[in-house]
Amino acid sequence: MSQPPLKLPDSGPMTDTLPDGRLSAPSAERNAAAIFERLIGYVPTGGMVLELASGTGQHIAAFAPSASDVTWQPSDLSAERMGSVEAWRAYVNAPNLQSPVQFDASGAWPQFPDLGLVYVVNLFHLITNEDASAVIRGAAAALNAGGHFFIYGPFRNEGKFRSDGDAAFHASLTAQNVAIGYKDLEWMQAELMQCGLSLAAVHEMPANNLAVVARKGG
Template sequence: MQTMDAIAATPEGALASPAAARNAGPILEVLKAHLPARGRVLEIAAGSGEHAVAFAGALPGLEWTPADPSAEARASIAAWAGAADLPNLRPALALDALDPATWPEGPFEAVVCINMIHISPWAATEGLMRLAGRALPVGGLLATYGPYHEADVPLAPSNAAFDESLKARNPAWGLRDRDAVTAAAKAEGLALTRRVGMPANNLMLLFRRL
């Protein structure tokens, strides 16, 4: 499972992410304001599964499908899901943004991607946009969360240090330029409709399928 967070194993076999615990509430508030009341949601790079459980529990009208290419992550998702026993939380998919053969059939009313774009090669972002462009109906939502470079906003020192640490771990990783991400989305028929400032110098970028 790709992460820069300090992951701890729980006695039940699930993985616990301090970052997921911190940011689930603020992310959920944005999702509540922009997701439909009912429909199918696909969560890309779902990681430990804590977000999936929190969001599915708070949004019972939505069928939430988490996905992650990591077997370790999917085992953790299954453990959290088993403990929560939510009727609207689907089993995790082995979805890899780099491999279209693993992508599920749509439509999904929304695609959610948290903390993947900077901890993956650029091709994964391009894959995410192609997947969303294919899976979303007209008006469907793609919501991304994480830190970005922005030409019109000075980079926070903490994000600059984080960017350096990412690139030291893997030269293909690093904070992406917001305009480059927006252009990749536009190429797949997705328009940036909202930029939401989040705690700890993160952003949520919301795109709609044209």
């Protein structure tokens, strides 16, 4: 990836670097409880849950111990992130939390057995439409029939931003790369449908974010 790292509002100082190698991002700290409250409704009764773009790893480390009858699999594109994800894994010491897998969610996916839920937090606005479509295709192909894809982040409705802050954030992203930025909910729905996923729910989340949930197989 030859692009320089994006400047994001509060991912700048991923500063809380703990002595054991865990990174702690303020945004992940803030939104974890609200995300889990919604996500838990889609966690299958067995099999595997895959997190894309795990980042620091603190979300999945917070979630896995509370749903111990499923295997939680972290992943990220970045080799640099693997150390922090692994450090969070050691810290929570949950037997159902796997070591992270490094892969590009917009590229070829490794095989994941018995995948009932794929979730991703704060990725779609940071990638191009083309890459977002590829991520949706990857999730749709990898999920079990009846499985869910849970996508949390900031979105637009028919080109309209949900707040002035969202419009400013989108502008700051497109100033860095004109091909990235907020996705329209209507565009998301069409892309999901094209891949055999149907929109199951759109949950309002704190700070104007949404959790868009799609189901494989209607």
